[in-house]
Amino acid sequence: xxxxxxxxxxxxxxxxxxxxxxxxxxxxxxxxxxxxxxxxxxxxxxxxxxxxxxxxxxxxxxxxxxxxxxxxxxxxxxxxxxxxxxxxxxxxxxxxxxxxxxxxxxxxxxxxxxxxxxxxxxxxxxxxxxxxxxxxxxxxxxxxxxxxxxxxxxxxxxxxxxxxxxxxxxxxxxxxxxxxxxxxxxxxxxxxxxxxxxxxxxxxxxxxxxxxxxxxxxxxxxxxxxxxxxxxxxxxxxxxxxxxxxxxxxxxxxxxxxxxxxxxxxxxxxxxxxxxxxxxxxxxxxxxxxxxxxxxxxxxxxxxxxxxxxxx
Amino acid sequence: xxxxxxxxxxxxxxxxxxxxxxxxxxxxxxxxxxxxxxxxxxxxxxxxxxxxxxxxxxxxxxxxxxxxxxxxxxxxxxxxxxxxxxxxxxxxxxxxxxxxxxxxxxxxxxxxxxxxxxxxxxx
Numbered sequence: 001x002x003x004x005x006x007x008x009x010x011x012x013x014x015x016x017x018x019x020x021x022x023x024x025x026x027x028x029x030x031x032x033x034x035x036x037x038x039x040x041x042x043x044x045x046x047x048x049x050x051x052x053x054x055x056x057x058x059x060x061x062x063x064x065x066x067x068x069x070x071x072x073x074x075x076x077x078x079x080x081x082x083x084x085x086x087x088x089x090x091x092x093x094x095x096x097x098x099x100x101x102x103x104x105x106x107x108x109x110x111x112x113x114x115x116x117x118x119x120x121x122x123x124x125x126x127x128x129x130x131x132x133x134x135x136x137x138x139x140x141x142x143x144x145x146x147x148x149x150x151x152x153x154x155x156x157x158x159x160x161x162x163x164x165x166x167x168x169x170x171x172x173x174x175x176x177x178x179x180x181x182x183x184x185x186x187x188x189x190x191x192x193x194x195x196x197x198x199x200x201x202x203x204x205x206x207x208x209x210x211x212x213x214x215x216x217x218x219x220x221x222x223x224x225x226x227x228x229x230x231x232x233x234x235x236x237x238x239x240x241x242x243x244x245x246x247x248x249x250x251x252x253x254x255x256x257x258x259x260x261x262x263x264x265x266x267x268x269x270x271x272x273x274x275x276x277x278x279x280x281x282x283x284x285x286x287x288x289x290x291x292x293x294x295x296x297x298x299x300x301x302x303x304x305x306x307x308x309x310x311x312x
Numbered sequence: 313x314x315x316x317x318x319x320x321x322x323x324x325x326x327x328x329x330x331x332x333x334x335x336x337x338x339x340x341x342x343x344x345x346x347x348x349x350x351x352x353x354x355x356x357x358x359x360x361x362x363x364x365x366x367x368x369x370x371x372x373x374x375x376x377x378x379x380x381x382x383x384x385x386x387x388x389x390x391x392x393x394x395x396x397x398x399x400x401x402x403x404x405x406x407x408x409x410x411x412x413x414x415x416x417x418x419x420x421x422x423x424x425x426x427x428x429x430x431x432x433x434x435x
Contacts (some may be wrong), residue, residue, distance in 0.1 A: 066383045066402070102385060128422040131386065132399040156410060174391045174419035175427050216361070217425035274360035275423075278381045 041227050049298035052159055055083060055090040055120075056204070058241030058292075059261035061129065062111040063101035068277030069285060072101070072263040074240065076114050078310050079262040079291050083118045090293065091158065096241035096259060097127030097169065099204030103139055126152060127206040128169040128243060137170060153184050153193050161296055161303075162195060166205040168220045178207030178220035178242075184224065191230050200235040200296065202303065208240040210249060210256050213269025218243050230254060237294070237303045243269070244278075245288075246307050255302050257306075260290040260309070287311040347406055356428065358386050358400075361420075363428035370410060374433045377407040386426065391417045 007199050057079060064072035083093070093115065100107035108130075115122055124144040128136065135140035141152055148154040148206035151170040166188070168178035180188075192201075203209065209226065211219030220226075230236045236254040244261035245268065264277040272278070280288050290309040297304075353374035357364050357380045370376060378388045380400040388397040388406050394416060397406035410416070410432040420426040 068383065102401060129385070132422075134398065172421055172424040174389075174417060174424055176424045215425065217423055274362065274382075275384075276361065 002160070029119060031097055043090045045083070051288055051295065051300075053088065053090045053293055053295045054158075054241050056096060056259050056292040056294060057083075057093055057115070057262060058096040058259040059090050059098040059127065059244055059263055060114075061098055061101045061261065061263035062114070063104060063107035064277075066264075066277055068264040068279045071113065073110055073250060075286070075310060076111065076262045077117075078286070079289070080118050082291065082308075082310065082312075090120060093122045094165075094204050094239065095122055095124045096165075096204050096215065097125050098129040098241065098261075098263075099124065099127070100130055103130055105139070108139070108143055123156070123163070123165060123204075125165045125167060125204060125206055126169055128172075130274055131169055137254070149187055151181075153187060159296070159297070161200045161202060161234055162192075163193065164201065164203045164254060166203060166209075166226070167206050168207045168209070168223075176221050177211070177214065178205075178209075178223075179216045180222050180226055185229075187223050188226055190295035192229050192233075195233075197232045200237075200303065201233050202237045202239065202294075203230065204239040206240065207242045208256070208258055209238050210251070212243060212247055212258070216269055216275045218269055218275075225290070226235055227251075227254060235302045237305075239294070241274070241293070253302075253304075256260060257292070258304055260307065262289050262291070262310070265289070292293045322366050351375065353377070357381055358420075358426075361386075361423055361426055361427060364417075364428070367431065368431045369431040369433060371433055372411060372413055373409065374432070375409040376430055377405055379403070380404045385418045385422065387422055388418055391419065396421075402433045 058180060060076045061072045062076060069075060083090070095115070099111045126140045130140045131137040137151065145152045151167040153167050154165050166180060167184065168180050171180070171181060172179050207220055207225040208218055209220050231252060234253055238254060238256045240258045241261070243258050244264065244266040245258065246260060247258045249256045266275050267278050287309050290307055293306045293308065295304045297307070351374045353370045353376045354368045354422055355377045356368060357379055361382065366378065370416055378397070378400070380386050380402060381404065385399045385401045388395070389398055390396065395408045410430065413432045413434040416430040416432065418428055418430070
């Protein structure tokens with residue numbers, strides 16, 4: 001572990017840092033992809049003694065009931081059940097969007113009831129599926145937008161870490177991908193302006209803030225500008241959902257990561273005619289769904305991420 | 313959204329497309345206009361996050377219908393907002409009657425890389 005202290009923030013350093021996350025076997029990186037392990041293993045290894053943990057849950061799609069997963073409520077409940085069983089409770093949960101399938105009140109109600117069982121504070125950002133009410137997202141804002149600006153963006157601090165919630169599913173342009181928009185970018189610039197470069201930053205949004213696969217719209221048009229504001233910080237962790245699979249990339253001091261869904265998997269970009277629900281082989285669905293635990297230890301940035309599946 | 317709502321939606325959207333066009337329709341058509349459009353046009357299928365065919369050419373007064381065959385909801389939104397569907401879940405449809413000539417580009421507001429075009433020729 002000492003090799004990390006005073007170490008650089010290059011890719012090699014980042015990967016080395018990852019190894020301390022748990023017992024060494026938890027988060028192995030091969031070809032840029034993390035291996036998955038059972039949540040029970042992950043939970044047993046999480047040691048927040050010198051910092052804190054929080055949990056990322058994503059793409060619950062409550063209301064989805066198609067062949068790829070006949071009951072997305074059930075798998076969401078299972079994911080929350082795993083959180084409840086954690087020996088060390090995370091400080092809070094972030095949900096990176098697509099809470100619901102069709103933005104229906106009943107879907108939001110059910111999603112809220114399910115996650116409430118975890119007994120933890122939940123920070124939301126919307127996915128495009130949460131913007132489908134007749135007034136383009138007003139239902140989401142009424143429910144989750146308290147204290148937020150614009151389309152629902154906000155920031156908060158927790159034990160010295162600055163968290164920024166960005167919205168990139170509003171006012172999407174024909175032919176484009178995700179979009180932050182000028183107002184939000186302006187707000188972000190101001191939000192970050194007064195902060196010391198040593199402040200660890202966690203940014204979360206639904207659609208990836210880097211281009212994972214442009215042909216399927218898996219990226220954010222104007223993310224470059226946002227990332228420009230983040231460049232000067234020593235530790236930036238970007239957490240996204242939307243694509244229902246783990247991808248990751250390190251660029252300078254910025255570590256990008258996408259989480260699994262709790263509802264259904266999607267194909268790897270470009271390996272199928274289109275994105276969309278992927279029917280897992282019989283009995284394999286739960287090994288393709290999961291949550292992400294993030295562990296922050298002061299002085300040991302970057303934040304360590306552990307992806308765990310629902311199969312255990 | 314239930315399928316039986318769509319005729320109402322057609323009327324509402326046709327009205328929204330422009331007061332002049334709406335008045336013309338109201339004069340010429342009986343109240344049954346929405347259920348039995350003067351000229352039923354092509355159906356554009358949404359399969360695998362793609363509008364097919366991507367471009368259709370129709371005459372003025374034609375009703376174009378979109379149907380979502382995907383397991384994921386989609387929308388149909390004109391780039392200039394001349395028409396806009398509600399969300400269409402699997403097997404749901406949306407129709408719009410084009411009362412003015414022109415080129416209408418449209419996209420899915422959930423998945424904006426999905427784009428298509430309706431070319432409307434004067435009668």
